[in-house]
Amino acid sequence: MADDQLDENTERPATSRRAVLGWGGAGLALGAATAGGAAAAVASGGDSGTAPVADSGAAVAFHGAHQAGIATAVQDRLHFAAFDVTTEDRAELIAVLKKWTRAAERMTAGRSVGEGAVSELAEAPPDDTGEALGLKPSRLTLTIGFGPGLFEKGRFGLEDRRPEALIDLPAFPGDNLDKNRSGGDICVQACADDPQVAVHAIRNLARIAFGKMAVRWSQLGFGKTSSTTPDAQTPRNMMGFKDGTRNIAGTDKKALTKHVWVSGKDGPGWMAGGSYLVARRIRMHIETWDRTSLKEQEDIIGRDKGEGAPFGKSKERDEPNLKAMLPDAHVRLAHPDSNSGAQMLRRGYSFTDGTDGLGRLDAGLFFLAYQRDVRDGFVPVQQSLARKDTLNEYIQHVGSAIFAVPPGVRDTRDWWGRELFS
């Protein structure tokens, strides 16, 4: 079967090296695949799948002005990985980024890496690990970010290219950060409607980078806790509350321009069209929360649990009246009016990583927020929450990272980080 031929039950092709070569060379077959099959599978609704209702098996376009996975309608599952760059050689790092980009193009279109998982070269390990064979693209998005460590003096010659906005996050009251779950030189956020597709993507990127980068920490997530599509049903977090009601919508171009995308004027040039990502692993003391009365839970959040309506209002989408909430309610403290207009696009996921050895669930919120500048976004909001939020009795921030997320990959010649390294 040729590389661009699809199995009748799936959009993910089975690949045979001999068949590909038989079609007149791998390059030719690959070109045809990119132009035909992949394009046909791309989700409707713009360059990064922002359409509110998307076919959960479809593909999201990889190329565009912005990276997909930010404004894109939130997928059901997450595999997030932070990498340490272990090579000291700039050329080797660039080579990995180029290979990653080509692999990401293929995987987001529902294709196997390289020559696939079942090439006829039985003597060599296959290019692709194979667990996504037969699975649909599942709206997989792969979003890369560069952490502060990459810009350190004496590493890759990038010390003059570090954006001012890529700050080292300050310590916040109550933080109990585990360094093994924090930081990282490079991150990749893989989101998909099928967890196996997301895990396959991270696994194959890690494999490509073997010997040059190593996974520092990673996080699986489920049950998206923030919707970026206002008309969809708002998901609930592990505390049982609707989460993401008042979020920046992926279709709200005005708000995205104002609060999420870095503009050419913000500097540096290589970040124009990009964004800054803050990731926080927030552990929830679920058992304590579950013993708290409904009234207290609602007082803490500032919304009712059933409908999700703000206090004093009856519908979820009603405009919050902050004064109707307790002064230290979460929503009151996090609202833009309490933070000089600060806003971010939240895109977090729930996690449950087994138990902690004391019979308690190791569960919580893997908080992901994209913004134009963390100094006007996450930092002031978290400073206020960390000091006053009554929710703090039930949560603890245990992991933290910040990344500069570059703009989108323009076409098949472009690669992740090209403008940073040029």
Ligand code: HEM
């Ligand atoms: C485990 C920790 C957290 C939980 C359980 C939680 C839960 C919630 C819930 C239930 C809402 C109301 C629904 C909504 O409008 O989305 C909300 C709103 C919000 N949260 Fe959180 N949140 C957590 C952490 C954070 C953090 C760390 C930040 C930022 C630093 C944050 C920022 C916001 C913002 C900006 C809103 C919207 C406020 C508005 O405009 O009305 N949250 N959160």
